[in-house]
Amino acid sequence: xxxxxxxxxxxxxxxxxxxxxxxxxxxxxxxxxxxxxxxxxxxxxxxxxxxxxxxxxxxxxxxxxxxxxxxxxxxxxxxxxxxxxxxxxxxxxxxxxxxxxxxxxxxxxxxxxxxxxxxxxxxxxxxxxxxxxxxxxxxxxxxxxxxxxxxxxxxxxxxxxxxxxxxxxxxxxxxxxxxxxxxxxxxxxxxxxxxxxxxxxxxxxxxxxxxxxxxxxxxxxxxxxxxxxxxxxxxxxxxxxxxxxxxxxxxxxxxxxxxxxxxxxxxxxxxxxxxxxxxxxxxxxxxxxxxxxxxxxxxxxxxxxxxxxxxxxxxxxxxxxxxxxxxxxxxxxxxxxxxxxxxxxxxxxxxxxxxxxxxxxxxxxxxxxxxxxxxxxxxxxxxxxxxxxxxxxxxxxxxxxxxxxxxxxxxxxxxxxxxxxxxxxxxxxxxxxxxxxxxxxxxxxxxxxxxxxxxxxxxxxxxxxxxxxxxxxxxxxxxxxxxxxxxxxxxxxxxxxxxxxxxxxxxxxxxxxxxxxxxxxxxxxxxxxxxxxxxxxxxxxxxxxxxxxxxxxxxxxxxxxxxxxxxxxxxxxxxxxxxxxxxxxxxxxxxxxxxxxxxxxxxxxxxxxxxxxxxxxxxxxxxxxxxxxxxxxxxxxxxxxxxxxxxxx
Amino acid sequence: xxxxxxxxxxxxxxxxxxxxxxxxxxxxxxxxxxxxxxxxxxxxxxxxxxxxxxxxxxxxxxxxxxxxxxxxxxxxxxxxxxxxxxxxxxxxxxx
Ligand code: HEM
Ligand SMILES: [Cu+2]
Numbered sequence: 048x049x050x051x052x053x054x055x056x057x058x059x060x061x062x063x064x065x066x067x068x069x070x071x072x073x074x075x076x077x078x079x080x081x082x083x084x085x086x087x088x089x090x091x092x093x094x095x096x097x098x099x100x101x102x103x104x105x106x107x108x109x110x111x112x113x114x115x116x117x118x119x120x121x122x123x124x125x126x127x128x129x130x131x132x133x134x135x136x137x138x139x140x141x142x143x144x145x146x147x148x149x150x151x152x153x154x155x156x157x158x159x160x161x162x163x164x165x166x167x168x169x170x171x172x173x174x175x176x177x178x179x180x181x182x183x184x185x186x187x188x189x190x191x192x193x194x195x196x197x198x199x200x201x202x203x204x205x206x207x208x209x210x211x212x213x214x215x216x217x218x219x220x221x222x223x224x225x226x227x228x229x230x231x232x233x234x235x236x237x238x239x240x241x242x243x244x245x246x247x248x249x250x251x252x253x254x255x256x257x258x259x260x261x262x263x264x265x266x267x268x269x270x271x272x273x274x275x276x277x278x279x280x281x282x283x284x285x286x287x288x289x290x291x292x293x294x295x296x297x298x299x300x301x302x303x304x305x306x307x308x309x310x311x312x313x314x315x316x317x318x319x320x321x322x323x324x325x326x327x328x329x330x331x332x333x334x335x336x337x338x339x340x341x342x343x344x345x346x347x348x349x350x351x352x353x354x355x356x357x358x359x360x361x362x363x364x365x366x367x368x369x370x371x372x373x374x375x376x377x378x379x380x381x382x383x384x385x386x387x388x389x390x391x392x393x394x395x396x397x398x399x400x401x402x403x404x405x406x407x408x409x410x411x412x413x414x415x416x417x418x419x420x421x422x423x424x425x426x427x428x429x430x431x432x433x434x435x436x437x438x439x440x441x442x443x444x445x446x447x448x449x450x451x452x453x454x455x456x457x458x459x460x461x462x463x464x465x466x467x468x469x470x471x472x473x474x475x476x477x478x479x480x481x482x483x484x485x486x487x488x489x490x491x492x493x494x495x496x497x498x499x500x501x502x503x504x505x506x507x508x509x510x511x512x513x514x515x516x517x518x519x520x521x522x523x524x525x526x527x528x529x530x531x532x533x534x535x536x537x538x539x540x541x542x543x544x545x546x547x548x549x550x551x552x553x554x555x556x557x558x559x560x561x562x563x564x565x566x567x568x569x570x571x572x573x574x575x576x577x578x579x580x581x582x583x584x585x586x587x588x589x590x591x592x593x594x595x596x597x598x599x600x601x602x603x604x605x606x607x608x609x610x611x612x613x614x615x616x617x618x619x620x621x622x623x624x625x626x627x628x629x630x631x632x633x634x635x636x637x638x639x640x641x642x643x644x645x646x647x648x649x650x651x652x653x654x655x656x657x658x659x660x661x662x663x664x665x666x667x668x669x670x671x672x673x674x675x676x677x678x679x680x681x682x683x684x685x686x687x688x689x690x691x692x693x694x695x696x
Numbered sequence: 697x698x699x700x701x702x703x704x705x706x707x708x709x710x711x712x713x714x715x716x717x718x719x720x721x722x723x724x725x726x727x728x729x730x731x732x733x734x735x736x737x738x739x740x741x742x743x744x745x746x747x748x749x750x751x752x753x754x755x756x757x758x759x760x761x762x763x764x765x766x767x768x769x770x771x772x773x774x775x776x777x778x779x780x781x782x783x784x785x786x787x788x789x790x791x
Contacts, residue, residue, distance in 0.1 A: 256762075284773050320781055371773050375784050387788030 053649055057207045057227045058140045067204045096629040098182035101589055103189045104167030105486055108479070110193060111161035116553070117200065118157050121149035123550055126510070130543035132531040142527035143210040144203065144229070150213025154329070155237055156196040158467070161475040162336045163192070163247055166275045168486060170251060172582035172589065173269045175260025175598040180253035182627040183669075188243040188250065190637030195240030198644045202232035206648065209233035212525065214326070215296070217307035217318040222300055231648040234297040239640050241289055248282030251275055260581070262600035266360070269580040269603075270353060273360055274339025277367045278332050284371065285328035292321035301650060316381055323374040331370040334466070335363060337474030338405060341427045344481055345409050347578045348424035349416025352604060355408040362401035369398045379447040380454050388447035395445035399438055406435060421576070422496035426477035429504050430469045437465030440515065455525075458518025464511045476503070476556070484575050488588040489567040492559050499555035506548025513538035513545075570692070579607040584616055586691040592624045595684050624679040636665035708750030715739045715746070 056063055081087050094102060124145050128137045137145065171179055179185050202208045209229035211220040220230050255276045259268070268276070295306040296318065305313035346353045353359060375383070375391035409431060418424065440462040444453050453459055483491045514522075517535050529535050574583045584606045585594050596617040598605060608614040639661040646655035719739045722732040748767075749755055757763070 284770065288777070314785065317785065320785055324777055324781070368769075368773075371776055372780070375780065381784075382790050383784045383788045384790050387784050390783075 053228070054205050056204065058138075058144075060141060063203060070204060091631070092629070095634050096186075096631045098178070098186050098627050098629055098633075099591060100167045100171050100179050100182065100185060101486070103185055104164045104169075106189060107160045107164035107167060107192075108486070110196065111157050111164060111475070114152050114157040114160070114196060118149050118152040119550065119553055121145050121152065123546055125149065126543045126546035128527060129529070129539050131540065132529055132533070132536045134528055137527060139527045140210065143212075143525070144208035146525055147209045147212050147215075147229075147233075148199075148203065151199065151209070151233065151237065152196075153467075154213065154333070155240055156192075156199065158333050158471050158475070159240075159244060160192055160196075162278075162333060162471075163188075163244075165271070165336060165340060165475070165478050165482070166247070166251055166278075168482060169582055170254065170272050170275050171258070172485075172585065172593060173272045173580055174255065174258060174263060175581050175594060175600065176254065176258040177593050177597075177624065178627060179250050180257055181250050183630055183633060184246050184250050186630070186633035187637065188246045190633050191243030191246070191640060192240045194637045194641040194644070195236045195238070195243065198239065198641055198648075199232055199236035202229055202236075206232070214319070214322055216322075217296070217299070218309050218315045220296065220300075220318070221308060222303075228648050231297070231300055234293050234300065235644040235647050238290065238293045238297070239637075239644050241286055241293070244282060245286045245290070248279040248286065251279040252283065255279070260598050260600050262605075266357070267600060267603050270342035270356075270359060271336070271339035271580075273363060274335045274342070277363045278335045281328045281332050281335070281367050281370060285325045285332065288321055289325040289329075292318060292325065295321075297647070301647065316378070319378050319381065320374075323377040324371075326377065327374040328370045330463075330466075331366060333471045335366065337471045338363070340474040340478040340481075341409065341430060343578075343580065344423045344427045344477055345412050347481075347576055348419045348421055348427075349413045350419075350577075351412055351416040352579070352607075353408065354411040354414075355404075356603065358404055359408055362404045365401045366398065369394065369401070373398055376445055376447070376450075379450045385447070392445055392447045396442055399442050399445075402438055406431060421480075422491070422493055422500055423477040423481040425497065425500045426473040426480075429500070430473045430477075433469035433473075433504075433507070434466060437462060437469065440465060453518065455523060456518035457514040457522045457524055460524050461511050461514035461518060464507075464514075468507050468511070473503075476500075481576065483563075484571050484587045485582060486588060488571065489563060489569050490571055490575060491563045492567065495555055495559040495562060499552045499559060502548050502552035502555060506545045506550075506552055508545065509548060510542045510545025513541045572692075574606075574610075579604045581606050584609065590687050590691060592626060592679055592684070595621055595688050621681045621684045623681055624684065625676055626679060627676045628674055630674075632665050632668060636662055639665065704750060708746055711746055712743060715743045 081090060094106065097103065124137060125142065128134050128142060167179070167185070171177070207227040207229045209215065209225075209232055210227070211225050211230055211233070215230060215233055218224060220233075255268070255272060295304070298304040299307050299313075305311040307313055307315050307318045309315050342353055342359065372394040373391060375387065376395045379388050379391075409427075413428075420428075440458070444450055444459065444462055480491050480496055483489070517538050518524075520535070522529065522533070522535050529539075571587055573586050575587070576583070581598055581600075584598060594617070596619055598616045599618050601614060602608050605614065605616055609616040639658045643655055643658040643662065646652070646658060716739075719736060722735050
């Protein structure tokens with residue numbers, strides 16, 4: 048029994064025991080269900096081994112929705128705990144664990160994969176390609192993310208959750224103050240997922256530079272593809288910093304090195320520095336693709352082309368560069384001189400300028416447009432004013448002298464939720480509705496979707512605007528409770544009601560999906576929204592090879608021109624199509640990464656070495672493997688096109 | 697004969713050996729930390745450049761423009777990050 052004692056949870060509670068039972072039951076049900084319906088082979092051959100960008104994107108989407116649920120439950124627990132003064136629902140340790148898990152899950156395991164889902168599904172279609180540049184690597188990316196997420200998620204039932212915040216500042220995160228294995232999980236799980244993200248960055252840069260359809264110059268690329276491109280560049284420059292910081296943190300915790308220690312020449316605040324060297328670009332990694340999604344939706348539902356295409360592109364490129372100049376604004380109060388703070392105050396304020404340009408471009412796109420108020424458009428319209436408020440409070444935080452008042456209060460919490468929820472969350476929800484027919488071949492129910500939208504928007508406003516006030520009144524973030532006398536009670540209760548509204552909205556979103564699976568008409572055709580860019584020029588759902596004939600591009604909106612200006616997109620005849628083969632190795636290798644990570648978390652060295660050898664064997668296998676892919680014959684293409692109701696040839 | 701003999705590569709090889717030898721001097725001779733680090737940094741950067749241009753053919757392909765653009769972008773961001781860090785962690789540190 049002694050050996051297994053280390054897997055025990057250091058601060059158990061009935062809720063954690065209940066979750067353990069729930070997890071065991073769910074796993075059992077899944078295994079039973081797969082066996083009963085004989086779906087194991089289907090799962091393996093159609094999904095786990097797939098290298099198809101659309102299927103990988105779909106898996107990202109499902110994983111992100113699951114993580115949204117997990118992070119959302121954490122959020123509800125926090126708001127319930129702080130709903131009334133001196134509440135005893137969670138004790139301080141649990142509250143710490145919950146907000147740490149919430150932050151990591153929402154940023155790294157919800158927002159990131161959700162963005163990756165759209166990059167995967169949309170980018171190859173928008174540029175008229177048949178897949179990404181490295182399909183196999185793409186599968187590795189997904190499975191590494193997935194295994195990292197799973198590793199992080201089991202922490203609360205095996206060994207204990209991380210409890211040092213999503214920023215995991217040292218010295219708090221060091222062994223002395225965080226003795227449980229929780230922070231090991233943090234370091235290693237994020238590392239595994241981060242490697243996957245880095246690969247995605249490389250993959251999409253290559254894809255976008257190399258695989259565009261003939262005629263699609265850089266300045267003819269759709270906005271979302273541009274945003275994916277710029278984001279990939281930021282990923283490539285920002286993520287290596289995280290990789291190294293996490294590695295140093297892991298070494299400190301597992302091998303007693305002193306990188307971030309307060310003694311022996313270590314530098315504890317160096318972690319904060321490195322974390323934000325990655326962290327600030329990271330928030331732009333999230334927001335730029337979100338901007339990209341809005342830039343697809345707004346023109347479609349305004350029936351106008353995007354206003355100021357060039358300035359949109361330039362402002363994104365400028366943002367990608369500036370995003371590396373501002374990180375110090377996250378620790379103005381750390382101890383630098385006013386001189387240093389002033390420099391970073393100015394760089395931070397400057398970054399609001401290109402962001403503002405984009406806001407005006409969206410407004411001018413809608414100006415005199417014929418707007419259709421569909422669910423995706425509602426999200427986009429609400430995004431503009433709400434996000435602007437978040438940007439303005441960001442500029443307030445950017446004034447370093449004033450930040451001494453705002454820093455680490457609920458005002459800061461309100462700021463970043465105010466940019467992330469209307470910015471990123473609205474974008475991915477709008478994008479899900481918009482691209483749903485592309486992925487699954489049927490539309491989501493608009494009526495229920497609108498209810499979900501209103502619940503989310505009102506819930507968001509109720510939950511987060513009060514925090515600006517309590518923050519200015521001095522309510523600190525990450526405090527598990529407050530006294531009656533502080534007077535924070537009323538506004539915190541309003542926040543709780545807002546959180547409940549948002550939970551209802553999530554339930555409605557799940558219900559829309561369920562309802563639409565059962566009742567929505569199939570065969571919606573290739574272009575249900577009357578859209579403008581290439582991803583809508585093929586069938587719904589998209590055939591394996593994307594386009595039977597690679598489109599010929601002659602303008603910024605080739606599909607629109609094909610519809611309304613009789614431009615011919617698909618010239619020539621069918622030819623056989625070369626496609627990559629499926630492979631189980633990415634999954635197996637990532638599973639070994641999971642074992643490796645788990646072994647490191649608990650310092651089980653033999654297991655770690657064995658799984659590491661396994662990982663190297665997988666890599667060697669790939670190096671020596673001869674795999675020429677396969678061809679889809681012309682007959683097969685014809686058959687598929689006829690079955691899909693081919694709108695060309 | 698001229699076309700057959702890979703003069704450039706041989707030169708590159710000799711140069712990279714020489715640079716490595718120069719860096720080794722720091723180990724064998726007793727010099728101040730500052731001099732040693734200077735030699736390291738200078739030889740390392742020249743070394744990287746030689747490798748890129750001679751052996752990784754950074755100049756020979758038609759996309760060499762974008763290769764160098766990426767390179768400069770990367771160097772720029774690296775410099776900002778390193779000097780920014782020094783600025784707020786050491787030079788501008790109050791406590
Ligand atoms: C107009 C642009 C923006 C400005 C000027 C700005 C400014 C700031 C400043 C100065 C802070 C640090 C405040 C403090 O710690 O006291 C901060 C924190 C933060 N911002 Fe923004 N911001 C902007 C946009 C965004 C966007 C678009 C996102 C995300 C999509 C974002 C996410 C965050 C996050 C996650 C934090 C801190 C989280 C933490 O400490 O845990 N911000 N912002
Ligand atoms: Cu920032």
